[in-house]
Amino acid sequence: MAVPTFTVVMGVLTCVPFGLAVRDTVKGPEIKLSAEEQFRIDWERRDEDRARQEAKLAAEEAELAVAQSARHAVVIGTLHGPAVASLGSAFAGLTLGGPQPEEELLRARLVPLEEHQLSVVTSDDRPSLDSVVIFQPMIDAEETRRFCTNLRGALIDAWGQGVRSGPHLHIWVNPQLAQRAIIDDSRDCKLAIERYAPLETWFARSEKSVIPLWVIGKPAGRLVSQLGARARVAGKEIEWTERGIGTGAGSTHLRAIVRHGRIAGITATVRTEYETQDQLHLLISEVLGTEEDPPGSDVWKHQPRVQMDRGWELTLTIGTVPDED
Numbered sequence: 001m002a003v004p005t006f007t008v009v010m011g012v013l014t015c016v017p018f019g020l021a022v023r024d025t026v027k028g029p030e031i032k033l034s035a036e037e038q039f040r041i042d043w044e045r046r047d048e049d050r051a052r053q054e055a056k057l058a059a060e061e062a063e064l065a066v067a068q069s070a071r072h073a074v075v076i077g078t079l080h081g082p083a084v085a086s087l088g089s090a091f092a093g094l095t096l097g098g099p100q101p102e103e104e105l106l107r108a109r110l111v112p113l114e115e116h117q118l119s120v121v122t123s124d125d126r127p128s129l130d131s132v133v134i135f136q137p138m139i140d141a142e143e144t145r146r147f148c149t150n151l152r153g154a155l156i157d158a159w160g161q162g163v164r165s166g167p168h169l170h171i172w173v174n175p176q177l178a179q180r181a182i183i184d185d186s187r188d189c190k191l192a193i194e195r196y197a198p199l200e201t202w203f204a205r206s207e208k209s210v211i212p213l214w215v216i217g218k219p220a221g222r223l224v225s226q227l228g229a230r231a232r233v234a235g236k237e238i239e240w241t242e243r244g245i246g247t248g249a250g251s252t253h254l255r256a257i258v259r260h261g262r263i264a265g266i267t268a269t270v271r272t273e274y275e276t277q278d279q280l281h282l283l284i285s286e287v288l289g290t291e292e293d294p295p296g297s298d299v300w301k302h303q304p305r306v307q308m309d310r311g312w313e314l315t316l317t318i319g320t321v322p323d324e325d
Contacts, residue, residue: 131194148189246276265319
């Protein structure tokens with residue numbers, strides 16, 4: 001028998017209010033939050049959202065760091081050789097202390113490194129190849145910092161701890177090769193692998209000495225002739241550069257003062273650690289055959305007079321060098 005339409009409609013109309021009443025009973029009365037409670041809930045939600053975003057960002061940065069370190073490892077392994085302060089396979093055919101490389105060979109070695117955002121500068125002011133400087137320009141500060149960290153770690157693994165010098169330099173010295181390597185992260189990440197002069201050839205009476213004691217009192221033309229194209233003559237001064245010394249960085253910068261056509265004095269400035277300066281002090285006394293006077297003064301009253309001013313940049317003054325012209 002068919003159910004009348006009226007019966008169905010009345011059933012629905014009866015059930016709906018009943019269902020709504022049950023819902024309201026279960027749900028309970030609506031709770032109104034105070035402004036302070038609502039603010040706290042909203043703040044907690046924002047904290048949760050921020051924490052999720054930070055966790056996501058940290059995960060992305062960690063993934064990027066792993067990828068960058070893997071990429072860095074490929075090129076870093078080619079920059080250094082197994083011997084302390086030696087060039088790696090990226091510089092095959094280049095020999096520190098050897099002749100300057102042909103432009104074609106040098107370019108062939110530099111192009112692959114440029115693909116890794118590395119730039120290379122070689123010494124070209126002397127007949128021999130005395131230094132190779134590799135640096136990553138500060139394009140991305142975080143990646144440059146990470147590259148320098150990875151590079152330092154790789155060199156410590158390959159060459160040992162080396163010497164920390166100040167907040168930014170890390171130095172490795174190889175006396176057998178008369179070579180050293182310096183990482184400088186003060187700005188760009190820079191690695192210099194260079195030749196240096198043993199102390200006994202840096203300060204000696206020989207005409208081959210880096211510090212030319214022999215030239216004091218001699219005609220200026222004789223020094224200019226020996227230096228050749230390396231001499232920069234400006235008025236009554238002659239300037240040039242030579243290799244640095246010991247545990248340090250960079251070249252020795254020399255300046256000769258000319259008076260009446262002759263060399264009256266010379267200053268030599270070089271960056272080196274205090275241990276090397278102490279060794280130089282002993283060598284000066286040995287070469288000059290006299291002790292400093294008075295003791296502890298770092299002054300040798302000899303002909304010519306020698307004075308050593310210590311500091312991260314050591315300055316050696318030989319002969320007469322007036323403060324002003």
